[in-house]
Amino acid sequence: MLQALQQKIDPTAGLPDVKAASEARPLLTVDKVTLRYKTPNLLITATEDVSFSVERSDRFVLLGPSGCGKSTLLKAVGGYMTPVSGSIHINGRPVKKPGADRMMVFQEFDQLLPWKTVLENVMFPLIVARKLPRGEAEARAKEYIDKVKLTRAIDSYPHTLSGGMKQRVAIARGMAMQPEILLMDEPFAALDALTRRQMQDELLQLWEDTRFTVIFVTHSIAEAIKISNRILLLSPHPGRVKAEVIDVDLARQDDGSAAALERDIHNLLFSESGHRE
């Protein structure tokens, strides 16, 4: 079981073609990052010595059980937390504060501004952060709203939309900004199972269209396998890197290889033997 994974972890196992075209330097490097946060009476170490790098057009998934610090790690990449030690660089620049080059998509449905319509929600960051003129912002917003198939709801206020539609708007808003990297923090976790599957398919479709770079946090192994091309497995308390799975997109549903990989990852995450590097 572990051998199968080790094999996949082997970095010489054939890089995707898109990667060869891009520059040698990875888009995002996370180097030995330790994150701590305070609760009223505890200082909690969320992650310890976590390193990974994300290449352009990666669909990179952070996967692990709750308490492995995956969301905290994503927040640090987003610039909402400063590492206690280690560094995070995007395009060679250190990450110091939140910025529009790393657009976040959150799990919560209230991430849309309720006082703005769908169109205004997508346009707003284009105007305030990208400084686009109104007309241009509107054109681009409409293009991306169309991509997530919400053109008929373009003038609706968020409270009239279903959960899945709200998440689609949030994705359109993130993508319209054409960020260096899209950070998705369990964006489908609060959706019902049917909508969730549909949204996963749509996300992959969007990726086929524009080949954006995304870091996706989830605690569902099946979702991770479906969405990603690379998975970083984290162990809990504190979050440490347990393994990295590459070329996940070669796993297929029909020949059972996806199911086999899911089983392997499950066993790895929940084995008590403690395979720590």
Next chain:
Amino acid sequence: MTSPQIILAADVTTNRQHTNVAEVEQRLGSLELILGISAVRKTVLIIVLAIIWQVYASYLDNPLLFPTLSDTLTTLYDRFVDGTLPSRIWTTLQVLITGYVAGTVLAAILTILAINTRIGTDFLETMTAMFNPLPAISLLPLALIWFGLGASSLVFVLIHSVLWAVALNTHAGFLGVSRTLRMVGGNYGLTGLSYVMRILVPAAFPSILTGLKIGWAFAWRTLIAAELVFGVSSGQGGLGWFIFENRNLLDIPAVFAGLLTVIIIGLIVENLVFQTIERHTIQKWGMKE
């Protein structure tokens, strides 16, 4: 063992057109629609109360204690036509709006400081804890000594009555803005004042509006009370003075007319001004059902 099967519903297999789509959305009856408007229901309620007033006062037949509605309305009309009431209303509203706007602006400054700095938070919390329970009217004697008989004393008291209510609610509203929305604001690179104006203020608008309403009610009551206490300055009194003056003249219908004016202005502001704002903001945004 057989494999699973999918049996389609009859009208899917026959490709039947849906002809009964109209029945999915039916319009409500007109009576139901009219009764659905709260303004209509409230108007009916007011008319019923007015009839009870008229009937009871006629039965009592004592204009010195309890004039009838028709007497009150006649006086109201007369005093309007002869220009007394409009000028009194104008005097009152001028002071009121000055105090209200000044109080709101001060509240805005205090809350913006409070949300951006810790010392600001401490200051605001201490001041509201101290002054919010203190009735503004109790500062009037002091204000009269400091600012003399005149509008500035009233404005001082009004600011005091508006400031803490608005600041308290706005600050609570800012603190209640969800972490996700605040992170979204940070994600857009918004900081400082633009962050407050573009994210916090609209997100906290339900609380801000509540604060503005409470501030308005406090200011209105405080002003009428203050005018009753210290009455007139420079020959031009407001509505409170109008009530006080006519009580001294034992012109009770005019007292009622004055009270009615106070009520009507309160109703207009509550139902027209604030509800219009509410309808175009928090109701449209789904922040209030």
